Amino acid sequence: MADYNMHVLVCGGTGCKASESEQIKNNFKKYLSELGLADEVQVITTGCFGFCEKGPIVKILPDNTFYTQVTPKDVWEIVEEHIVKGRKVKHLLYKDPKNDHLIPDATGMDFYKKQIRIALRNCGFINPENVEEYIARDGYAALGTCLSEKTPEEVIQVVKDSGLRGRGGGGFPTGLKWELTRKAAGDQKYVVCNADEGDPGAFMDRSILEGDPHSVIEAMAICGYCVGADKGLVYIRAEYPLAIQRLKVAINQAKEYGLLGTDILGTGFHFDIELKYGAGAFVCGEETALIHSMEGLRGEPTVKPPFPAESGYLGKPTNVNNVETFANIPVIINKGAAWFSAIGTEKSKGTKVFALAGNINNVGLIEVPMGTTLREVIYDIGGGIKDGKEFKSVQTGGPSGGCLTKDFLDVPIDYDNLLKAGSMMGSGGMIVMDEGDCMVSIAKFYLEFTLEESCGKCTPCRIGNKRLHEILDKITSGKGTREDLDRLRILGNVIKDTSLCGLGQTSPNPVLSTLDNFMDEYLAHVDEHKCPAGQCKKLLHYSIDDEKCTGCTLCFRNCPVGAISGEKRSPHYIDQSLCIKCGVCLEKCKFGAVLIR
Amino acid sequence: MTKIKTLADLKRIRDEVQSKIKLREQGDKPDKLVQIKVSMATCGIASGAKETMTYLIDELEHQGIDAVVTQTGCMGYCFAEPTIELTIPGKEPVVYGHVGKEKALEIIEKHIKLGEMVDGIIPVSYKTIDE
Ligand SMILES: Cc1cc2nc3c(=O)[nH]c(=O)nc-3n(C[C@H](O)[C@H](O)[C@H](O)COP(=O)(O)O)c2cc1C
Ligand code: SF4
Ligand code: SF4
Numbered sequence: 082m083a084d085y086n087m088h089v090l091v092c093g094g095t096g097c098k099a100s101e102s103e104q105i106k107n108n109f110k111k112y113l114s115e116l117g118l119a120d121e122v123q124v125i126t127t128g129c130f131g132f133c134e135k136g137p138i139v140k141i142l143p144d145n146t147f148y149t150q151v152t153p154k155d156v157w158e159i160v161e162e163h164i165v166k167g168r169k170v171k172h173l174l175y176k177d178p179k180n181d182h183l184i185p186d187a188t189g190m191d192f193y194k195k196q197i198r199i200a201l202r203n204c205g206f207i208n209p210e211n212v213e214e215y216i217a218r219d220g221y222a223a224l225g226t227c228l229s230e231k232t233p234e235e236v237i238q239v240v241k242d243s244g245l246r247g248r249g250g251g252g253f254p255t256g257l258k259w260e261l262t263r264k265a266a267g268d269q270k271y272v273v274c275n276a277d278e279g280d281p282g283a284f285m286d287r288s289i290l291e292g293d294p295h296s297v298i299e300a301m302a303i304c305g306y307c308v309g310a311d312k313g314l315v316y317i318r319a320e321y322p323l324a325i326q327r328l329k330v331a332i333n334q335a336k337e338y339g340l341l342g343t344d345i346l347g348t349g350f351h352f353d354i355e356l357k358y359g360a361g362a363f364v365c366g367e368e369t370a371l372i373h374s375m376e377g378l379r380g381e382p383t384v385k386p387p388f389p390a391e392s393g394y395l396g397k398p399t400n401v402n403n404v405e406t407f408a409n410i411p412v413i414i415n416k417g418a419a420w421f422s423a424i425g426t427e428k429s430k431g432t433k434v435f436a437l438a439g440n441i442n443n444v445g446l447i448e449v450p451m452g453t454t455l456r457e458v459i460y461d462i463g464g465g466i467k468d469g470k471e472f473k474s475v476q477t478g479g480p481s482g483g484c485l486t487k488d489f490l491d492v493p494i495d496y497d498n499l500l501k502a503g504s505m506m507g508s509g510g511m512i513v514m515d516e517g518d519c520m521v522s523i524a525k526f527y528l529e530f531t532l533e534e535s536c537g538k539c540t541p542c543r544i545g546n547k548r549l550h551e552i553l554d555k556i557t558s559g560k561g562t563r564e565d566l567d568r569l570r571i572l573g574n575v576i577k578d579t580s581l582c583g584l585g586q587t588s589p590n591p592v593l594s595t596l597d598n599f600m601d602e603y604l605a606h607v608d609e610h611k612c613p614a615g616q617c618k619k620l621l622h623y624s625i626d627d628e629k630c631t632g633c634t635l636c637f638r639n640c641p642v643g644a645i646s647g648e649k650r651s652p653h654y655i656d657q658s659l660c661i662k663c664g665v666c667l668e669k670c671k672f673g674a675v676l677i678r
Numbered sequence: 679m680t681k682i683k684t685l686a687d688l689k690r691i692r693d694e695v696q697s698k699i700k701l702r703e704q705g706d707k708p709d710k711l712v713q714i715k716v717s718m719a720t721c722g723i724a725s726g727a728k729e730t731m732t733y734l735i736d737e738l739e740h741q742g743i744d745a746v747v748t749q750t751g752c753m754g755y756c757f758a759e760p761t762i763e764l765t766i767p768g769k770e771p772v773v774y775g776h777v778g779k780e781k782a783l784e785i786i787e788k789h790i791k792l793g794e795m796v797d798g799i800i801p802v803s804y805k806t807i808d809e
Contacts, residue, residue: 088795127799140801196804205717205753205763216688217695225685284721291719292751323720339681347683446754448804 085123087164088142092127101153102126102137108156113164122164135175146185148173195461197424199432200248200408201448204292209327212334215295221340223414224299224306228348233263233307240307240410242418244430249275249366249403250478250507250583252429252496255410258400261390262308265398270310272301273394273401275371276317276324279363280479281530283510285434286404288446290317290324293408294331300410302341302352308400313354316371318361328356363480363534367582368393368401370536381536382582403508405434425451429495433506439476439513440467449494456490459513470515474598476523478507480530481587483594484520503594505587519616520599521606524591525553531588542585545576549592556603558619559610566603570596615677621662622678627652629674636666636675712738712745712790713765719752725759726778733779734762737786745790755800764789775800 091106109124127140135149139159146169148159155173162168174183198204207214215221227236241256262270274297278286290297301313317325332354335341343351357375359365365380372394374380393399409431413421422430429451435458438444442464449458455475459465466472474484477494483504485492492498496506514523528550537543552569555561573589573596580586596603605611612620625636625645632650644660647653653674655666667675682688716722716731731747738745755761758775764785765771774785775798788794 085794090799090801092801123794125795125799126797127801198804201752201754204719204751205715206750208715208748209751210749213691213695214699216692217699219692221688222692225688229685288719288752321720323723337681339683346685346688443755443757445756446752448754 085121086143087122089122089124089164090127090140090142091124092136092138092140104153105137105139105151105156108153109160112157112160116160116165118160118164139173147175149175195453195457196447196449197432198448199412199421199424200289200296200405200434201292201446202412203296204288204446207293209292209294210330210334212295212331212338212340215293219415220295220411221299223411224302224340225346227303227306227414228346228350233309236303236307236414237263239414239418243413243421244418244425244428245406245409245413245421246429246496247403248405248409248433248508250505252506255402255406258390258402259304259307261388262310262398262400265391267398269312269395269397270308271394271397271399272304272308272310272313273368273371273375273389273399274301274313274315274404274407275366275368275401276315276321276404277359277366277371278318278321278404278508279361279366279534280508280510282438282512283436283479283508285436285446285509287321287324289404289408289434290321291327294324294328295335296408296411297404298328298331298335298341298354300407301354302345303410303414304400304402304407305352306350308398310400311351311353313352314357314375314394315354316357316359316365316375319358320361325356325358332356362536363530364536364582364584367584370582371401372399379536381538382584384581405509426493426495426498428497433494433509435509435511437463437511437513439511440470440515440518441465441513442467451495452493454491454493455485458494458511459490463513466513466515470517472513473516473518474514474520474523476504476512476514476527476591477510478505478587478590479510480527480534481505481584481590482507482510483590484514484523484598485594486598503597504590517614517616519557519612519614520595520602521553521557521612522614522616524595525550525557527591528553528588531584535584535588539579539581539585541576541579542581542588545572545580546585546588548572549576549589553592556606557612557617559606559617561603561607563607566596566607569593611678618662621664622657623655623660623662623664623666624676624678625653625655625666626674626676629672631672631674633671635669635671639665639669641665711767712743714745714747715750715763716747717751717753717755717759717761717763718749721752721756722759722761727760730760730762730777730779730782733782734786737783738790741786743786743790754804758800761800766790766793773800773802774798 089109091102113119113122137151139148139151158170162170169185174185177184237256237259245255246252276286362380364370365374367382368389370380370382389399389401425431432448432450434448437447447462476482476484485502485504489502492502499506532546532550535542552565569592573593576589577586605613630652637645642659642661644656645653716727718727735747753761760777761775762777763771763773784796788796
């Protein structure tokens with residue numbers, strides 16, 4: 082058995098692979114075996130270190146040395162200096178951009194502090210179906226402290242001082258909401274957890290419920306104590322079977338341990354939680370629609386005020402918070418408001434969980450302090466754009482957020498900055514697009530979603546969005562005009578201003594933000610009838626190059642609509658009036674004679 | 679389970695469980711165990727985490743290796759599911775990505791039995807609130 086006392090970790094992430102990590106690994110192996118060290122030093126490839134700008138990365142264990150921008154030529158030096166003589170190779174060490182200090186030890190790198198897990202603190206760490214593991218991580222200590230040592234007013238003050246704002250999208254100060262519900266008059270009050278999470282591609286809340294259900298249960302009980310409610314309801318979509326099952330197990334365990342139910346921890350406080358299932362309509366995530374749906378009515382929004390805090394479920398004062406908002410609460414109580422508010426920006430405290438998706442290398446669930454820039458998220462944590470492509474746009478805020486360009490990459494993420502930039506925080510979806518994406522089609526895609534999900538109660542949203550979609554369809558078919566672009570903007574703004582609920586008020590955002598940020602692409606579609614990204618099928622034009630065509634008849638035999646004609650062994654021809662732009666000819670031709678533009 | 683009736687009770691249970699876990703993780707006793715956590719959120723399960731977990735349990739038992747295999751939530755590395763975290767007693771935990779049956783067997787044969795790391799380690803990119 083080989084007895085390794087040193088490990089060389091070579092990054093094999095897609096970014097680094099492109100820049101020769103394979104060669105680096107082989108060189109290490111070669112030199113090590115030449116020196117007879119192959120049994121003492123092991124070389125392995127790892128997943129992406131998420132630091133691709135400085136790749137390829139090589140890390141040496143056990144001393145945690147972190148080498149950046151290593152080339153195959155550098156390997157000999159690392160082997161000879163570091164591995165044999167125990168001296169670090171200075172010129173390959175990471176240099177702290179702030180003060181030019183060399184950082185020999187990866188644990189001291191700022192880079193690894195880019196993510197801080199507060200809401201996700203236990204996800205991937207504890208067994209979610211074992212309450213004891215939660216208790217071992219200080220679980221229910223916050224509830225215990227609140228019930229036995231603090232008045233509801235004191236707890237609310239802590240939440241207010243922490244600066245926590247709602248993570249469901251609106252960013253309303255959580256402490257203030259609790260205070261409003263507490264002050265509202267009512268014999269019965271409710272605490273509702275909004276676990277509807279309808280954004281396509283978002284799974285932040287689901288992951289918290291699946292990975293750490295007790296954190297939400299504990300926080301709901303704390304909220305109940307503060308606002309004066311003894312009943313909690315979790316509104317969760319039925320399409321989340323695993324989250325539902327874990328929640329059920331957790332609620333039962335909490336009851337068994339006396340952490341839910343009557344006379345919790347001998348303090349005389351009662352609190353119970355019940356699950357309510359949603360059928361998966363996006364609009365039901367809106368708090369008034371959600372409440373109606375729980376009451377068994379149609380899931381349609383109503384005008385606010387009255388806010389749920391005054392008159393919510395069954396007409397009683399109801400405190401609605403998002404899953405992630407709740408998950409932050411126990412930590413805030415345990416660690417204090419000052420600890421929490423030291424993280425983040427001036428007006429947005431703490432962290433935010435994002436579901437990173439799209440054309441990015443490290444698709445995944447991340448949690449970063451407010452104030453982290455989009456660039457850090459996309460390049461340092463997300464590992465950059467897939468296949469080495471060029472970044473084009475990032476869409477934040479779910480289906481009704483805006484699409485931001487590379488000019489916004491250095492914007493620190495928080496509620497106010499994203500709004501200013503023409504997008505929004507939303508619940509935390511983040512979709513990255515590259516040069517191959519057509520922004521007009523993207524806007525159309527999101528609009529299709531909101532159109533489908535509009536409840537139809539008010540005209541601007543129901544009909545306005547339909548018209549927006551028709552105009553976009555016209556443009557992507559090459560029939561749009563400049564007047565259509567003006568129409569998009571005017572109509573978009575009318576829908577924003579006159580819709581009843583947040584769905585309609587934000588649905589034109591993808592259209593308006595792409596008009597602002599990618600006007601040149603719209604112009605290419607309407608003026609030149611071209612799609613620069615080559616995504617709009619109807620704008621493609623297939624033809625055959627006379628010079629290259631050998632007349633092999635392959636395309637002719639494969640064209641599904643018979644649009645191609647020509648004699649054997651002489652150039653073929655595509656009839657544009659018949660062509661349906663399926664691209665089969667392009668795929669089949671062995672001579673590169675089919676042209677596309 | 680008898681109900682927890684006071685805050686002091688809760689703290690006592692916390693300390694008890696903590697020391698139990700500590701023992702399992704770093705105890706110097708001969709019965710110290712290899713620990714494997716399998717990320718079992720929806721994304722993990724969709725990529726085959728359940729099969730991986732069953733396989734690990736069966737194979738470890740088959741080979742007579744004493745190990746604790748538990749499920750946990752999303753570690754965040756959705757691009758590399760199924761993911762597992764392996765802790766060899768006295769060593770830092772290591773996360774592996776794309777752990778299908780083959781990779782799982784390789785991890786058992788090399789990392790668990792011989793202490794050699796294998797390809798496919800995912801560098802942990804965040805800190806938790808304990809730090
Ligand atoms: C169309 C629409 C959909 C929404 N979907 C959700 C959702 O899925 N989850 C959520 O927590 N909040 C959602 N919200 C926001 C809720 O109305 C509400 O503001 C939130 O649940 C309050 O909790 P918070 O203060 O903790 O963020 C949605 C709002 C709108 C307008
Ligand atoms: S804005 Fe749209 S979703 Fe909201 S109430 Fe009106 S029609 Fe329904
Ligand atoms: S497949 Fe290519 S070479 Fe053959 S007939 Fe068609 S265009 Fe000409």
